[in-house]
Amino acid sequence: MIEMTTELDLRTVDARHHVHGHTNLRQHSQHGPSAMVVGGEGVWITTDDGRRLIDGFSGLGCTSLGYDNARxxxxxxxxxxxxxxxxxxxxxxxxxxxxxxxxxxxxxxxxxxxxxxxxxxxxxxxxxxxxxxxxxxxxxxxxxxxxxxxxxxxxxxxxxxxxxxxxxxxxxxxxxxxxxxxxxxxxxxxxxxxxxxxxxxxxxxxxxxxxxxxxxxxxxxxxxxxxxxxxxxxxxxxxxxxxxxxxxxxxxxxxxxxxxxxxxxxxxxxxxxxxxxxxxxxxxxxxxxxxxxxxxxxxxxxxxxxxxxxxxxxxxxxxxxxxxxxxxxxxxxxxxxxxxxxxxxxxTDLVGHVRNVSPGFLAGCEALLDHPLVGDVRGVGLFCGIQLVADKGNRELFDPALMVGQRVQDHAHDRGVYLRAITPDRISFMPPLIINEEEIAEATRRLAAALDDTLTELGR
Ligand SMILES: Cc1ncc(COP(=O)(O)O)c(C=O)c1O
Structure with a gap:
């Protein structure tokens, strides 16, 4: 008799059998996937628990046209x-x-x-x-x-x-x-x-x-x-x-x-x-x-x-x-x-679209400089790096053991935006090129909330 697997089971199956690149292997086999993505629409991805996240990293920098391009x-x-x-x-x-x-x-x-x-x-x-x-x-x-x-x-x-x-x-x-x-x-x-x-x-x-x-x-x-x-x-x-x-x-x-x-x-x-x-x-x-x-x-x-x-x-x-x-x-x-x-x-003059929305995107990112955790924001087009620091005065980085970038990435996930943290504690923000102004504002708002969550957690 063939045993059917449910989607929940597939998390366990993945943890047991699937070798993932650029992933902590022990953590994966012990705790399973950090996300199981089951669908997508525009700049949004849907996970197996029914949550929708704005993709702030274009998959891995590739989904320029989002997730449901019929053409x-x-x-x-x-x-x-x-x-x-x-x-x-x-x-x-x-x-x-x-x-x-x-x-x-x-x-x-x-x-x-x-x-x-x-x-x-x-x-x-x-x-x-x-x-x-x-x-x-x-x-x-x-x-x-x-x-x-x-x-x-x-x-x-x-x-x-x-x-x-x-x-x-x-x-x-x-x-x-x-x-x-x-x-x-x-x-x-x-x-x-x-x-x-x-x-x-x-x-x-x-x-x-x-x-x-x-x-x-x-x-x-x-x-x-x-x-x-x-x-x-x-x-x-x-x-x-x-x-x-x-x-x-x-x-x-x-x-x-x-x-x-x-x-x-x-x-x-x-x-x-x-x-x-x-x-x-x-x-x-x-x-x-x-x-x-x-x-x-x-x-x-x-x-x-x-x-x-x-x-x-x-x-x-x-x-x-x-x-x-x-x-x-x-x-x-x-x-x-x-x-x-x-x-x-x-x-669709996608390059023209990027140029139109880029100033709002970059301004939204630069506004994060007011946040106590953010030391530097630098970007162009729809591509921005956000540096997290322990001390803005002397550009001091956090102790890597605190995994601050990873915490922001995780809180961002909980807030509904998928971003990537890169060592040393730098957030890379590069949404699909079709993203519109409202979605940019929403993604940035969620990232700001994730920064607040991280600050609160570090305070604790
Ligand atoms: C700039 C750059 N070059 C090359 C690669 C490698 O591409 P791939 O993962 O398709 O082998 C990547 C992957 O992210 C990249 O960012």
Whole structure:
């Protein structure tokens, strides 16, 4: 006899059998899931206990169009019933992915002309790492292998992309990072500036550190510098004034390939199609994912310039093929959903919408600076980092054992808004791009209440 499981039972089932990433394993197996999400509508998610929460984190920064977009669902359904799968190896293709490739390179910042598809941001960045090595061998520079990136950067979880990431807890106990992945400073002005140091001076210090690292490695050995326009997994860290012009000047001076990770910033998050536009970046390559399909299908893209492709082609001529690819690269359903998402972004002028609601969103966040727990608020578009501190006077952080960020996240959940706390006690607030002004006000009100709850709890 088959025993039926109820939804309540499924919490236990999950606790017993499901290994979750970025989760405290012991706590999960002992206490079960922190949330069981069963549905969604617009910017709202519904949990198994019938509660509705405003999604203040767009799932994981991907559900730009919310949870009930019928057009995306129809595009997926139509593609599934026409051509549910097609490989892209051996020069094979299908119409939807060819159209998407053309459209993405036309949209991309700078003069990009080639795109390779993967299923995740990690794979896009991993492909980039391999392709830069591959290209440098074609150019007779096989020793140009070192990747420079920033502490707190988040580029993914595959062996190479996590090595490029600057999150120590993702290296610990894995015997990582791999050799040849070195780091420069994270541009967290609020926490890391010295007393009296202006944003411009701080930015110069950051650029000096990048140059120090390049010279230590040896410029001829540096393969690329990789960075997000605004660090996401690092805590929604908006770069300070003068940061990117100075960093790019150093890269240009030493002729270093600049890879821009648009996985979170791409498709409107910062109030432009690309974070590269918002911060005036001149990337040599970009990776994107997440909002490419609004999170409705796993798909990512690595976008390259023509000369890069030409170098790769020379190696492939010798080997016979490009010895790299994934079974699901350019999946027809992902491509159809991405095409539809791009249509929606254009037809609804989603970037224009982000620009319209952004001032209210940022003002609401900045009003939280009056709260005793909040030391710093910095954002752009619909992307904001909120730093919690024990003492605003000297920017002193809380004892990590108090898990203050986690407490705010939990209280926010109880108040009906889903947010993410990032070490050290920084709240990342990035709602779906379709959010309206009332929903923004409601989410911010709930966050303020969660801060009050946390303060009361800490007082106790
Ligand atoms: C900026 C950035 N790059 C890359 C990734 C990795 O993407 P994925 O989780 O799809 O592998 C993430 C994930 O959050 C990210 O935030």
């Amino acid at each position: 995306l669902a129809t595009a997926a359904h139509d593609q599934l019933t026409t051509l549910p799968y097609a490989p892209t190896f051996y020069g094979r293709t299908h119409p939807t992915v060819a159209s998407l490739a053309e459209r993405l390179v036309a949209k991309a910042p700078g003069d990009m002309s080639r795109v390779m598809f993967q299923c995740s941001g990690s794979e896009a960045n991993d492909s980039l790492i391999k392709f830069v090595w591959y290209r440098n061998i074609a150019r007779g520079e096989p020793d140009r292998r070192v990747f420079i990136s920033r502490w707190r950067g988040y580029y993914g979880n595959t062996v190479a992309s996590v090595s490029m990431s600057g999150q120590p807890h993702m290296h610990a106990k894995f015997g990582l990072p791999l050799e040849g992945f070195v780091k420069t400073e994270t541009p967290n002005y609020y926490l890391n500036h010295s007393d009296g140091e202006t944003e411009e001076e701080f930015s110069q210090r950051m650029a000096d550190d990048l140059e120090r690292v390049i010279l230590e490695v040896g410029p001829e050995k540096v393969a690329a510098f990789a960075a997000e326009p605004m660090q996401s997994g690092g805590g929604a860290i908006r770069p300070p004034e003068g940061y990117w012009p100075r960093m790019q000047a150093v890269l240009r001076e030493h002729g270093i390939h600049f890879h821009v990770d648009e996985v979170v910033c791409g498709f409107g998050r910062t109030g432009n199609w690309w974070g590269s536009e918002t911060f005036d970046l001149e990337p040599d390559s970009i990776s994107c994912a997440k909002a490419l399909t609004g999170g409705y299908f796993p798909m990512s893209a690595l976008i390259l310039k023509e000369d890069f492709y030409q170098d790769m082609q020379r190696n492939a001529d010798e080997v016979g093929v490009l010895g790299h690819g994934f079974t699901y690269s350019g999946h027809p359903v992902g491509a159809a959903v991405a095409m539809e998402a791009l249509d929606i972004y254009e037809e």
